[in-house]
Amino acid sequence: MIEGAMDKLGLVGLANAGKSTLFNALTGLDTPVAPHPFTTTDTTIAEAVVPDERVDALAAIHHSRKLVYAHMQLADIAGLTAGSSQGAGLGNRFLGQLREADAILYVLRAFHDDRVPGDDDPIANLDALELELTLADLASVESALERRRKVARSDPSARPEVAALEVVQAVLADGIPLYRATLETDVLELVRSAFLITTKPAIAVINADEGAEADVAVEDTVRGRLGDHATVVTAPLALEAELARLEPAERAEMMEALAIGSSALERIARAAFETLERWTFFTSGDKDTHAWTFRRGSNAQTCAGIIHSDLARGFIRAEVASWRDVVEAGSWTRAKAQNKVRLEGRDYLVADGDVLEIRFNV
Numbered sequence: 001m002i003e004g005a006m007d008k009l010g011l012v013g014l015a016n017a018g019k020s021t022l023f024n025a026l027t028g029l030d031t032p033v034a035p036h037p038f039t040t041t042d043t044t045i046a047e048a049v050v051p052d053e054r055v056d057a058l059a060a061i062h063h064s065r066k067l068v069y070a071h072m073q074l075a076d077i078a079g080l081t082a083g084s085s086q087g088a089g090l091g092n093r094f095l096g097q098l099r100e101a102d103a104i105l106y107v108l109r110a111f112h113d114d115r116v117p118g119d120d121d122p123i124a125n126l127d128a129l130e131l132e133l134t135l136a137d138l139a140s141v142e143s144a145l146e147r148r149r150k151v152a153r154s155d156p157s158a159r160p161e162v163a164a165l166e167v168v169q170a171v172l173a174d175g176i177p178l179y180r181a182t183l184e185t186d187v188l189e190l191v192r193s194a195f196l197i198t199t200k201p202a203i204a205v206i207n208a209d210e211g212a213e214a215d216v217a218v219e220d221t222v223r224g225r226l227g228d229h230a231t232v233v234t235a236p237l238a239l240e241a242e243l244a245r246l247e248p249a250e251r252a253e254m255m256e257a258l259a260i261g262s263s264a265l266e267r268i269a270r271a272a273f274e275t276l277e278r279w280t281f282f283t284s285g286d287k288d289t290h291a292w293t294f295r296r297g298s299n300a301q302t303c304a305g306i307i308h309s310d311l312a313r314g315f316i317r318a319e320v321a322s323w324r325d326v327v328e329a330g331s332w333t334r335a336k337a338q339n340k341v342r343l344e345g346r347d348y349l350v351a352d353g354d355v356l357e358i359r360f361n362v
Contacts, residue, residue: 006047007276007293008073009203010101012133014125016118017109018207018237023076025240026265043097044076050269052291054353057327058282059289066288070280072272075101095136099195103275104133105268106204108222110215111236122206122218126225130177130198137196138172141165144194164190172198180227201275202226203233205268210236231271235264279352282323283307284332294350301346304358314362318344323353332357 013019026048050070059067077097098104106129108122119125145165152158164187171181177198178188188199204222208215215234223232240263243251255263273279277296281303282289292306300320305312321332321341329335332355350356 006071006073007103007272007278008075008101009103009105009272010075010077010098010200011105011107012077012098012129013107014109014118014128016116017107017125018111019107020076021237021241022105022107022205022207022264023074025237025244025263026072026074026268028244043078046074046076047071048074048265048269050291051263051266052280054280054282054323055289055291058284058323058355061327061331062284062286062289064284064286064289068288068290070269070291070293072269095133095197098133098197098200101200103201103203103272104197105272106202106226107237108204108206110206110218110234111209111238122204123221123225126204126222130225131175133197134172134175134177137178137194137198138169140194140196141169141172141191144191145169161190161193165194168194168196177202179230180225201230203231203268203271203275205237205264206232206234207237208234210239231275233264233267233271235267237264240264279350281350281352281354281356283357284326284355296352298350299346300344300348300350300356300358303350303356304360307358310362311358311360314360315346316359316361317346318348319357319359320344320348320350321355322351323355326355 011019011023023044023046027046048071050072052069055067055069058064075097077095106126108125109118109120110122112120119128145162148158148162148165152162167183167187168178168191171178171183178196179198179200179202191199204226206215206218206222219232219234223230226232239258243254243260243263244265246254273293278293279296280291280293282291284290292303294303294306300318301312301315304315304318319336319341320343321335325340326332326335329338329340332341335341
């Protein structure tokens, strides 16, 4: 991914799992939702604003005229069904949309409603979804192997790729998605051109009944299936979608009344950023307070380029402070007066929550 580019999450779920309901909750849109399969028959793509209290706090002390939050791009893929990878249901054309995503977001049904058909066992949901994505990847690998083996007969440089594809083929043939396999990094790098879905990191959202407590055992099982670094979120998505339609003040009041600490969007955004190793830095003043996302481990010059290429090209140094120090001081100017702002060079590794002011000369 290009630094500063928007992360894209592909939402995938069985019919009636609540995938489009989640999409509506995250984007504030009104994608059709109905208690029958394939209400969604096309892929819908939209952006979701990521709430961030740090933006709010910095904007408040600087009286910023404009607030710019981080965004995520979401792709609502038509509901899958058993056999989708072989063309059943709406076919595998929608699986292709997942190849463009940075991460896969599984929507797993755990709510009970006799009026809505479908399995309400989240583990069974996950098993079915993983199987379809694994089979889709297996078909891609087998096709790629056939082509690369022909090339390797006359071109020895293609042989390492063939060997890597054969390793991956064996894993997928055993029904194991690649994010759960212990494969060497060089193997995954060699099969990158196959655009395999299950090489992408995964996040799970368990769609629970309103008022139901998160089932720790279910969460742990889902987390175990997806791998050690997977993030699992439990939320009543129908309620979250209703809250998303309210004005901010009314939504905050309703969330307080219902004892909802943070919205699904906030928790899913945190999960996505953690999974994709994305952090956030800020620029803040009276004109605007802006959240910028970057890959963890990026240096100051790279982050300057996320704001504008000229800032990276003419980079001199960065003035840096933590957002909390700036807020506690009451302004950027006061933070400098209190020696909470320091000068850093181009190789400084920017931390999550840093406020930056770039000095440059073009």
